[in-house]
Amino acid sequence: MSGRGRHVVLRTGQHMPLLGLGCSQMGGEELSAAVTAALDAGYRLVDTAYFYGNEGVVGEALRRWLGRTGTPREDIFVVTKLPNIGMHTGGPEKFLKKSLDQLRLDYVDLYLVHTPVGYKAKNDTDVFPRDDQGYPCLDDATDIISVWKEMEKVAKAGLAKNIGVSNFNIKQLRKVIANATILPAVLQVELNVYLQQPQVQEYCRRQNIVITAYAPFGSPGRFNTGCKSGSCPCDGDGGCGWVLEDPVVRLVAESHSITPAQVLLRFLVQQNIATIPKSANPTRIAQNNDIWGFKLTETEMEALKTRDKGEAGRRFGPNYAYYQRVRDHPEFPH
Numbered sequence: 089m090s091g092r093g094r095h096v097v098l099r100t101g102q103h104m105p106l107l108g109l110g111c112s113q114m115g116g117e118e119l120s121a122a123v124t125a126a127l128d129a130g131y132r133l134v135d136t137a138y139f140y141g142n143e144g145v146v147g148e149a150l151r152r153w154l155g156r157t158g159t160p161r162e163d164i165f166v167v168t169k170l171p172n173i174g175m176h177t178g179g180p181e182k183f184l185k186k187s188l189d190q191l192r193l194d195y196v197d198l199y200l201v202h203t204p205v206g207y208k209a210k211n212d213t214d215v216f217p218r219d220d221q222g223y224p225c226l227d228d229a230t231d232i233i234s235v236w237k238e239m240e241k242v243a244k245a246g247l248a249k250n251i252g253v254s255n256f257n258i259k260q261l262r263k264v265i266a267n268a269t270i271l272p273a274v275l276q277v278e279l280n281v282y283l284q285q286p287q288v289q290e291y292c293r294r295q296n297i298v299i300t301a302y303a304p305f306g307s308p309g310r311f312n313t314g315c316k317s318g319s320c321p322c323d324g325d326g327g328c329g330w331v332l333e334d335p336v337v338r339l340v341a342e343s344h345s346i347t348p349a350q351v352l353l354r355f356l357v358q359q360n361i362a363t364i365p366k367s368a369n370p371t372r373i374a375q376n377n378d379i380w381g382f383k384l385t386e387t388e389m390e391a392l393k394t395r396d397k398g399e400a401g402r403r404f405g406p407n408y409a410y411y412q413r414v415r416d417h418p419e420f421p422h
C-alpha cells in the first residue's frame with residue numbers, strides 16, 4: 089500500500105511512514121478493531137506507549153493481522169514510549185523489555201522518551217503516581233542526559249531500531265544532542281495548523297530530526313466537549329481551538345471536496361511532518377489515510393500557515409488541567 093512520498097527517511101536510513109494510527113485513549117475491543125481497521129486500510133505505523141496501558145491489545149491485534157495477511161513484521165513500524173516513571177539508570181531497558189513483552193515483539197522501530205518530566209515510581213504499573221495530597225510524585229532530579237545515555241543502550245542492544253524524544257523543547261534537544269553518541273531520530277510533539285512551531289520545525293530540519301505531529305486535530309475528544317453541542321463560546325467558528333472547525337481549513341476542504349481532517353493531515357505530510365491521528369471509527373480511520381491522491385496548492389499551504397496561533401494554539405501546555413503541578417518540574421518544557 090505504501091508508496092513513494094508516504095515515508096520519510098530517518099537518520100538511520102530506515103523509512104518511517106508519514107501517517108500512523110494514534111492509539112491513546114483506546115483499549116480493549118475498540119482498540120483492537122481500530123488497529124485492525126487501520127492496517128486493513130493501509131496504515132503501516134502504530135503509535136502506542138507504556139503510559140497508555142494498552143500495548144497488550146495493540147500487540148495481539150498486530151499479531152493476528154500479520155498472521156491473517158501473511159505480512160512480514162518488518163513491514164509495520166511500531167512506536168512506543170518510555171514512561172515518566174522509567175527516567176533513571178536501567179529504566180529504558182527495563183520498561184522497553186516490558187513493552188516488548190506486551191507487544192509480543194523482539195524490537196520496536198522507534199522508542200521515545202515520552203516526556204522530559206520524570207516521576208518517582210511507586211511501582212511499575214502506576215504511571216501517574218501521586219502523593220497523599222493527590223499531587224504528582226515529580227522527580228525534580230530528572231537528568232535528561234543520563235536518560236538519553238540509557239536510551240542509547242537499548243538502541244545498541246537492538247531492542248529499538250531508532251530512538252527519539254517527545255515533548256522536549258529546543259533547549260532540551262540541544263542538551264541531548266551535545267551529549268549524545270546516537271542522535272535522536274524523531275521528535276514527537278503537539279503540532280497542528282493552530283500550533284505550527286516554526287522554530288522547532290527549523291531546528292529539527294537543520295539537525296535532521298523528523299517531527300511527528302500528535303494531536304493533528306487539536307485532540308477534540310480530549311478538549312472539546314461543547315463545540316458541536318452549541319454550548320462552546322466559539323459557536324463552532326474555531327475560536328475554541330478546535331482546528332477542525334477553522335474557516336480556512338473548511339474552505340480548503342470544500343474546494344477539494346474532502347474533509348477538514350484530510351486537509352489538516354495533508355498539510356502536515358506535505359511538509360514531511362509525520363502524524364498519528366487517533367480514531368476509533370473505522371470510516372474515519374480509512375478516510376484519514378485517504379490523503380495521497382491530491383495535493384494542496386502553494387496558496388492553500390500559505391493560507392493554512394497564517395492560521396498559526398503560536399503558543400495560544402497549544403492544548404497540552406501549562407493550562408492543561410492534567411498538568412497541574414507538573415508544570416512546576418524543572419524540565420517542564422513549555
Ligand SMILES: NC(=O)c1ccc[n+]([C@@H]2O[C@H](COP(=O)([O-])OP(=O)(O)OC[C@H]3O[C@@H](n4cnc5c(N)ncnc54)[C@H](OP(=O)(O)O)[C@@H]3O)[C@@H](O)[C@H]2O)c1
Pocket residue numbers: 109110111112113135136202254255276277301302303304305306307308309310332347349350364365366367368369372373375376
Ligand atoms: N507524545 C505525547 O505526549 C502524545 C500526547 C497526545 C497524543 N499522542 C499521540 O497522538 C495521537 C493523536 O493525538 P490525540 O488523540 O490526542 O488527538 P487527535 O488525533 O488530534 O484527535 C483525535 C480525536 O479526533 C477525532 N477524529 C479522528 N478522525 C476524525 C475525522 N476524520 N473527523 C473528525 N474527527 C476525527 C477522534 O474521534 P473518533 O475516535 O471518534 O474518530 C478523536 O476524538 C494519540 O492517539 C497518541 O498516539 C502523543
